[in-house]
Each structure stands twice: as C-alpha cells, then as structure tokens.
Amino acid sequence: xxxxxxxxxxxxxxxxxxxxxxxxxxxxxxxxxxxxxxxxxxxxxxxxxxxxxxxxxxxxxxxxxxxxxxxxxxxxxxxxxxxxxxxxxxxxxxxxxxxxxxxxxxxxxxxxxxxxxxxxxxxxxxxxxxxxxxxxxxxxxxxxxxxxxxxxxxxxxxxxxxxxxxxxxxxxxxxxxxxxxxxxxxxxxxxxxxxxxxxxxxxxxxxxxxxxxxxxxxxxxxxxxxxxxxxxxxxxxxxxxxxxxxxxxxxxxxxxxxxx
Amino acid sequence: xxxxxxxxxxxxxxxxxxxxxxxxxxxxxxxxxxxxxxxxxxxxxxxxxxxxxxxxxxxxxxxxxxxxxxxxxxxxxxxxxxxxxxxxxxxxxxxxxxxxxxxxxxxxxxxxxxxxxxxxxxxxxxxxxxxxxxxxxxxxxxxxxxxxxxxxxxxxxxxxxxxxxxxxxxxxxxxxxxxxxxxxxxxxxxxxxxxxxxxxxxxxxxxxxxxxxxxxxxxxxxxxxxxxxxxxxxxxxxxxxxxxxxxxxxxxxxxxxxxxxxxxxxxxxxxxxxxxxxxxxxxxxxxxxxxxxxxxxxxxxxxxxxxxxxxxxxxxxxx
Amino acid sequence: xxxxxxxxxxxxxxxxxxxxxxxxxxxxxxxxxxxxxxxxxxxxxxxxxxxxxxxxxxxxxxxxxxxxxxxxxxxxxxxxxxxxxxxxxxxxxxxxxxxxxxxxxxxxxxxxxxxxxxxxxxxxxxxxxxxxxxxxxxxxxxxxxxxxxxxxxxxxxxxxxxxxxxxxxxxxxxxxxxxxxxxxxxxxxxxxxxxxxxxxxxxxxxxxxxxxxxxxxxxxxxxxxxxxxxxxxxxxxxxxxxxxxxxxxxxxxxxxxxxxxxxxxxxxxxxxxxxxxxxxxxxxxxxxxxxxxxxxxxxxx
Numbered sequence: 001x002x003x004x005x006x007x008x009x010x011x012x013x014x015x016x017x018x019x020x021x022x023x024x025x026x027x028x029x030x031x032x033x034x035x036x037x038x039x040x041x042x043x044x045x046x047x048x049x050x051x052x053x054x055x056x057x058x059x060x061x062x063x064x065x066x067x068x069x070x071x072x073x074x075x076x077x078x079x080x081x082x083x084x085x086x087x088x089x090x091x092x093x094x095x096x097x098x099x100x101x102x103x104x105x106x107x108x109x110x111x112x113x114x115x116x117x118x119x120x121x122x123x124x125x126x127x128x129x130x131x132x133x134x135x136x137x138x139x140x141x142x143x144x145x146x147x148x149x150x151x152x153x154x155x156x157x158x159x160x161x162x163x164x165x166x167x168x169x170x171x172x173x174x175x176x177x178x179x180x181x182x183x184x185x186x187x188x189x190x191x192x193x194x195x196x197x198x199x200x201x202x203x204x205x206x207x208x209x210x211x212x213x214x215x216x217x218x219x220x221x222x223x224x225x226x227x228x229x230x231x232x233x234x235x236x237x238x239x240x241x242x243x244x245x246x247x248x249x250x251x252x253x254x255x256x257x258x259x260x
Numbered sequence: 261x262x263x264x265x266x267x268x269x270x271x272x273x274x275x276x277x278x279x280x281x282x283x284x285x286x287x288x289x290x291x292x293x294x295x296x297x298x299x300x301x302x303x304x305x306x307x308x309x310x311x312x313x314x315x316x317x318x319x320x321x322x323x324x325x326x327x328x329x330x331x332x333x334x335x336x337x338x339x340x341x342x343x344x345x346x347x348x349x350x351x352x353x354x355x356x357x358x359x360x361x362x363x364x365x366x367x368x369x370x371x372x373x374x375x376x377x378x379x380x381x382x383x384x385x386x387x388x389x390x391x392x393x394x395x396x397x398x399x400x401x402x403x404x405x406x407x408x409x410x411x412x413x414x415x416x417x418x419x420x421x422x423x424x425x426x427x428x429x430x431x432x433x434x435x436x437x438x439x440x441x442x443x444x445x446x447x448x449x450x451x452x453x454x455x456x457x458x459x460x461x462x463x464x465x466x467x468x469x470x471x472x473x474x475x476x477x478x479x480x481x482x483x484x485x486x487x488x489x490x491x492x493x494x495x496x497x498x499x500x501x502x503x504x505x506x507x508x509x510x511x512x513x514x515x516x517x518x519x520x521x522x523x524x525x526x527x528x529x530x531x532x533x534x535x536x537x538x539x540x541x542x543x544x545x546x547x548x549x550x551x552x553x554x555x556x557x558x559x560x561x562x563x564x565x566x567x568x569x570x571x572x573x574x575x576x577x578x579x
Numbered sequence: 580x581x582x583x584x585x586x587x588x589x590x591x592x593x594x595x596x597x598x599x600x601x602x603x604x605x606x607x608x609x610x611x612x613x614x615x616x617x618x619x620x621x622x623x624x625x626x627x628x629x630x631x632x633x634x635x636x637x638x639x640x641x642x643x644x645x646x647x648x649x650x651x652x653x654x655x656x657x658x659x660x661x662x663x664x665x666x667x668x669x670x671x672x673x674x675x676x677x678x679x680x681x682x683x684x685x686x687x688x689x690x691x692x693x694x695x696x697x698x699x700x701x702x703x704x705x706x707x708x709x710x711x712x713x714x715x716x717x718x719x720x721x722x723x724x725x726x727x728x729x730x731x732x733x734x735x736x737x738x739x740x741x742x743x744x745x746x747x748x749x750x751x752x753x754x755x756x757x758x759x760x761x762x763x764x765x766x767x768x769x770x771x772x773x774x775x776x777x778x779x780x781x782x783x784x785x786x787x788x789x790x791x792x793x794x795x796x797x798x799x800x801x802x803x804x805x806x807x808x809x810x811x812x813x814x815x816x817x818x819x820x821x822x823x824x825x826x827x828x829x830x831x832x833x834x835x836x837x838x839x840x841x842x843x844x845x846x847x848x849x850x851x852x853x854x855x856x857x858x859x860x861x862x863x864x865x866x867x868x869x870x871x872x873x874x875x876x877x878x879x880x
Binding site: 056077078079082083087088090094095096097098099103106107108109110111113115116117119120121123124127128130131134170171173174 | 263265266439442443446447448449450451453454456457458460461462463464465466467468469475521
C-alpha cells in the first residue's frame with residue numbers, strides 16, 4: 001500500500017453474501033475515499049440493495065470484510081453503523097410521519113447529544129443550553145435546504161420532492177462522513193431529478209462528505225458521479241469514470257440483455 | 261432560572277398538599293372517586309409512555325400495578341412495625357409519611373424490575389404478538405400472586421394502613437405527568453416517537469431502539485407500581501383477581517380514548533372513564549355491555565382517540 | 580404406567596377440543612393476519628346454543644340419542660357460523676384498512692360484549708348442560724376408563740379434521756382460502772372474491788368452535804358465559820405452538836397442550852395450570868415464533 005494515497009473511508013473486501021442456496025453478492029470489492037461521489041448501478045436484481053444493506057448493517061456478509069475509517073464494521077447493527085458515521089436514506093422514503101418536519105431533523109441530532117434521560121428530567125441549565133443549540137442547528141439546516149417554512153408541518157404532508165429532501169437533511173443531521181442514498185430519484189419527474197442532482201452536488205460541497213449513490217436513472221448517475229461501479233448478478237463487472245462506463249461493452253450487454 | 265415545567269410541578273405539588281388538608285370537608289363518596297381519578301391518571305399516563313409514545317402495545321400494565329401494590333403493602337404491613345420507631349415513632353405523622361414514601365418507592369422499583377423482565381424479551385415482537393406476550397406476563401404475575409401464601413394468595417392481603425390521600429395521589433400524578441412529558445418533548449425523548457413511527461428509520465439515524473423500549477417499559481412500570489401502592493393503601497385490601505386482564509384493558513382504553521401519545525387527552529380520558537361507571541350506576545347491569553359497545557364504536561369511528569386533533573404550532577402536551 | 584395412559588386418554592380428549600378451537604384461530608390468522616379475540620366466545624355460544632336447543636328438540640329427535648346429538652351439534656355449528664360471519668361483517672370488515680392494533684382492540688371489545696351480554700341474558704351462574712348421549716364407559720378395565728363422550732370427542736374431531744382437509748385441499752373455496760392466506764392482493768387480482776373467502780373462513784372456523792363447545796359441554800356439563808376464556812386462550816397457545824396459520828399445526832398444538840395440561844393438572848403444580856399455558860406461549864414466541872410447523876417471516880428493508 002502506497003504512503004502517498006490517504007486511507008480509504010469505506011472499504012469492502014471480497015464481500016460475499018449467501019441466502020440459503022442463493023449467492024446474492026459475490027467477492028465484491030469497493031473503495032470510497034474522503035469527499036468522493038461514487039455510484040453503484042446495475043440491472044434489476046443485480047444486488048445493489050444487498051450491497052447497500054451490507055454497508056448499513058442490515059445484512060452481515062457471509063465472507064469478506066468491510067472497513068470504515070480503518071475499523072471493521074462487520075456485525076455492527078444499523079444504529080451502531082450510524083454512530084460510526086454512515087448515514088442512509090431509503091428507497092421508499094421513511095420519514096417519521098407523526099413528527100413535524102422540525103422534529104424529524106431534531107431527533108437525528110440525538111447521536112451527538114450529551115444530555116440523556118437524567119438531564120431531560122432534571123431540566124437544569126446544561127439541558128436548556130444544549131436544547132437551544134440543537135434547535136438553532138435544526139433551523140439552520142432547514143433553511144439551507146429551503147424547508148424552513150415547513151418547520152411545524154407534519155412530515156407526511158410535504159410534497160414528494162420535499163420529503164426526499166427532508167430525508168436527506170435528516171440523514172445529514174447525524175453528522176456522517178459517508179452518506180448512502182438508496183435510489184433517491186425513484187418516483188421523480190425530470191425537473192425534480194435535476195433538482196436532486198443539484199442537491200447532491202451541493203451536499204457534497206457544503207458538508208465535505210462522501211456519497212454513495214445507488215440509482216437506476218442513468219442521467220442522474222452519469223451526471224454527478226466521479227466513479228461508478230457496475231453490478232450484474234452480484235458480481236462487479238466494471239468500475240471507472242462515467243464516460244468509460246457508458247462505452248463499456250460488458251455494461252451495455254448487462255443492461256441490454258436484461259431489457260429483453 | 262428554573263425551568264417553567266419545574267415551577268408548574270412545584271405548584272401542583274403544593275396545591276395538592278393544600279387541598280389535601282381540606283379533604284375532610286369533601287363528601288367521602290366524591291373523595292373516593294377523586295382519588296380513583298388520580299390513581300387512574302398515573303396509570304394511564306405511565307402506560308401512554310409505553311403504548312402511546314413508544315408504540316409498544318403492552319396489555320399487562322395491571323401486572324406492574326400488582327407488583328408495586330403488593331410490595332408497598334408488604335413494606336408497610338410487615339416491616340412497618342420495625343421501621344416506624346426508627347423514623348420517629350409509631351404515632352409520629354411524619355414517620356408515617358416517610359414510611360409510605362419508602363413503601364411506594366420500593367414498590368415502584370420492584371415494578372420497574374418487572375418492567376425489564378417483561379420488556380426485554382418482548383422487544384423482538386411486534387403488534388399483536390407483543391400484546392399477547394405482555395398479556396401473558398400480566399396473567400403469570402397474577403397467578404404467581406394467587407399462589408403466594410405470604411401475601412394471602414387468593415384470599416388477598418388485608419390490614420393495609422390507609423395512607424393514601426389527595427396529596428399523595430395527585431402529587432404522584434403530577435410527577436408522573438412531569439416526567440413523561442419532559443422526557444418525550446426533549447430532543448432525546450423524540451426518539452421514543454421515532455421508534456413508534458418507524459423502527460428501521462430510527463435505527464438508521466443511530467437510535468438504539470432496544471434501549472428506548474426498555475426505558476419506556478421501566479419508567480412506565482415504575483409509575484404503575486407506585487399507582488398500585490397508592491391503590492393498596494386506599495382500598496386497604498389487595499386481591500390478585502383485581503389485577504387481571506380486564507384491569508389492563510381498562511387502562512389501555514383510557515390511552516386509546518385519549519389518543520396514543522397525547523398526554524392531555526389521556527388525562528381527560530382517565531377522568532371520564534373513572535367517572536363513567538359511577539354515572540352508569542343506574543344501569544349497572546348493562547354497564548359492561550355498554551362499555552364494550554363503546555369500545556367497538558370508538559374503534560370503528562375514531563380510533564385515533566377523541567382528543568387528537570391536527571395542530572399547526574408545536575403543542576404543549578402532544579407528541 | 581396405567582396412570583400415565585389414563586392421563587393420556589384424558590389429555591387427548593381435552594386436546595381434541597382445543598384443536599377444534601385452535602383451527603378457527605389459525606384459519607382466520609391465515610387469511611387476515613389477525614387474532615380474533617372473540618373466537619373463544621363463539622365456543623361458548625356453541626355450548627349455550629346446545630343448551631337451549633336440546634330441550635326444545637327433545638321430543639322431535641328423541642334425546643338422548645346419537646341422532647339427536649348430531650342434529651343439535653349441526654344446528655349449534657350453524658348458529659355459530661352465522662354469528663361469526665355477522666361479527667366479521669359488522670366489526671372487522673370496516674377496519675380492513677386500519678392498523679392491526681385497532682382491530683385487535685375491536686376484537687377485545689366484541690369478546691367482552693359477548694361475555695357480558697351472555698352474563699346478562701343467559702345469567703352468570705353456571706347451567707347444567709343436558710345429556711345428549713348417555714355417557715356409559717366404553718373402556719373400563721385394568722384401571723383404565725374412557726367414557727363414551729370422550730370417545731365421541733375424538734371421533735368427531737377426527738371426522739371434522741378430515742372434512743376440513745378435504746375442503747381446504749379439494750374444493751374451490753378451500754383453494755381460494757389458501758390463495759388468500761398466501762397473498763391476498765394476488766388472489767383478488769386472479770378474480771377471487773376476497774370478502775367472500777374471508778366470510779367463509781370465519782363461518783368455518785366458528786362452526787368448528789361451536790362443535791368444540793358442544794363436545795366440551797358433553798364432557799364437562801357445567802357451562803357459563805365465561806367458559807370460553809380459558810379454553811380459548813389455551814387453544815390460541817396451541818395455534819401458535821403449531822405455527823399460526825398452519826392447519827395441521829393447530830391440530831397438533833391442540834393435542835399437545837391438552838396432554839401437557841392434563842399431566843400438569845394431575846401433578847403438584849396444579850394451581851399453576853393456567854400460568855403454564857401462558858408460559859408456553861411466551862417461550863414459543865421468544866424462541867420459535869413461527870411455531871413447530873410454521874415458517875419464519877422476514878421484513879424487507
């Protein structure tokens with residue numbers, strides 16, 4: 001390993017996962033460095049969501065290793081993964097429906113709270129100072145993403161595009177180093193997709209974090225990713241820049257073949 | 261600068277102490293109902309933390325009440341004679357109050373332990389399965405008490421001193437409301453509602469759902485136990501029969517009627533449902549039939565509870 | 580050894596009744612993913628149905644007699660089937676889209692309604708169930724006894740189980756039931772009227788519970804409006820033990836619970852009899868919630 005290149009943020013080494021007799025993902029390698037925007041694509045059923053779930057702790061690899069910041073994260077439950085600094089969004093938006101927009105983001109700050117049950121009950125000075133700080137941070141984040149005016153609205157009554165945005169804001173509130181987006185463009189019209197691309201680029205710049213994007217929509221992926229990995233039947237068949245991926249014969253065949 | 265909520269709590273405690281002094285001038289029949297209201301408020305609000313805010317459908321709350329009630333009664337009856345002299349003498353009023361405090365607190369602790377024992381294994385279960393298991397635990401507690409000779413088994417435990425008064429009842433109720441509301445409205449406490457709304461999403465933002473559920477069970481059970489202690493020293497008699505499935509259902513109905521996760525609504529519902537049986541006394545024979553029909557009607561027409569409404573601004577006592 | 584066999588006979592006889600009730604729980608759960616709390620009270624209604632029918636039909640069908648008993652049982656089963664379907668239509672169908680807990684509470688409400696109405700209109704005190712068949716021992720040697728009624732319980736249960744298997748496996752509606760329990764949406768897309776299937780399932784399950792009620796009353800002739808609570812609960816545990824949603828599982832579970840309960844009842848722990856059922860339930864749900872014959876379900880993220 002060369003001393004010149006910095007250690008990768010996320011590293012999957014030869015990850016394999018089997019469900020009974022079915023091998024969903026096989027010997028998968030992936031590396032994401034700091035402040036990189038990496039895409040993961042592949043035809044339906046290729047195993048993209050499975051890889052996603054491996055990284056976010058929903059599944060445990062049958063073989064292989066996963067390192068984040070140099071530490072193995074295999075076997076850590078999803079809430080522990082979030083604590084390590086990996087945040088995620090969901091394909092079918094999972095906001096907290098009975099909470100307001102404000103509270104959806106606010107609750108995500110709890111990872112960095114120093115006040116727990118005892119302080120919440122005692123309600124001393126330290127508690128209120130922290131609550132005020134959190135409130136200010138929530139307001140700031142909502143403003144940055146243009147959701148400030150919705151702050152007390154129940155999250156479920158937001159328009160779809162705003163809900164998607166809120167979910168990303170909530171994920172960012174956990175102060176992650178890696179943000180994993182699971183098909184964020186699903187269900188969006190072309191205008192909303194352009195907005196989304198802008199949003200993702202903006203997030204990366206403003207928060208200086210890495211982003212893993214699993215997505216079906218080619219325009220979105222090609223438009224913003226620095227690097228793209230392609231999965232087919234659980235195996236990585238290609239990984240390089242968007243331009244090269246578009247010309248890669250194996251990739252074309254994987255998609256065309258499955259389009260039949 | 262003291263928190264506004266703490267001032268409110270203090271005022272409530274002082275008020276209940278003052279009113280307690282005048283309890284002699286209140287019609288005893290009405291006094292009984294008022295005390296029952298106070299105990300039910302504590303039960304309903306504590307259950308609301310588990311069922312309403314955290315979404316864990318517990319049908320065994322009466323079991324926690326029983327554990328707390330019996331423990332407190334054992335402290336005052338069995339150990340009272342030994343403890344009172346240490347606290348100031350058997351005729352000393354202050355000593356009796358302190359004894360009662362110790363008894364209630366001990367009852368709460370034991371109930372909280374029961375809360376962990378019931379909550380921890382139930383965590384993996386959802387919806388109806390969780391309901392059935394908690395129901396089962398409640399019944400097991402009842403059967404165990406029925407088979408324990410030292411607390412009177414199915415004959416019940418008699419001779420419990422009458423320590424419960426308005427001050428204790430509403431003091432405890434006020435503390436329960438304060439604790440549940442303070443907890444749930446804090447940033448940390450929003451996690452409870454997150455667990456209820458979507459566990460998967462909650463885990464994704466780093467919430468340890470297991471821990472939250474156990475905390476809810478522990479705190480909920482603790483106050484149910486204290487309510488049980490209040491109840492025992494109010495009726496001066498405890499019988500395992502009174503802590504069965506039906507009792508748990510009565511408390512659950514208060515939470516549902518009030519709106520799961522709506523503390524103010526639950527308090528109102530507790531008051532209404534305590535008073536209702538008295539109001540229905542003329543038709544006492546049909547009382548339970550009406551009660552069950554009301555339950556069905558409520559579910560068919562307004563399952564979100566009578567007092568849940570959409571509010572624009574952040575409400576003071578709702579989730 | 581003799582003691583053991585005697586307990587076994589008693590246990591299987593009791594277990595057969597639990598099996599009949601358990602089938603109702605499991606079938607409804609299969610098509611609706613819902614625990615019908617009120618099912619135990621249908622069992623009670625079956626017994627009371629027999630109680631009120633028997634004296635009125637005494638002369639017509641010559642009770643006590645095998646023929647008479649059969650008529651009473653069929654009528655009681657029919658009444659229960661109708662009641663079950665009415666309850667589904669009025670209290671559960673409107674809540675088809677609501678949260679599971681709302682329906683659970685409604686079911687509890689229906690159960691309480693039936694129990695308290697029963698107490699008001701039948702009277703809370705126990706009644707003596709009339710003799711439908713003269714209960715002479717069919718086996719009385721070497722210390723083992725078996726009453727005619729016990730044998731009838733086993734025979735009728737086996738008969739009904741076979742009939743149920745035929746309905747579920749060979750008839751159109753039975754196949755529709757299985758389709759709906761597998762995937763209700765897909766079933767409706769294939770042209771199956773899900774509402775009809777659900778009504779039928781309730782009717783069938785309730786009829787079996789009614790049969791269980793009559794058989795139970797024949798063996799334990801003291802009936803009261805709350806008689807369904809404990810057997811219902813144990814039958815529910817049996818259904819979960821066998822794998823909720825699984826018909827052979829419910830039958831096996833019923834027999835197991837019946838046998839275990841009888842053995843425990845005859846032992847030193849008899850006062851803990853009711854708690855044992857709950858304890859078994861909790862243990863299953865904690866360690867193998869899919870039951871002995873069921874399959875596990877995974878949530879998709």
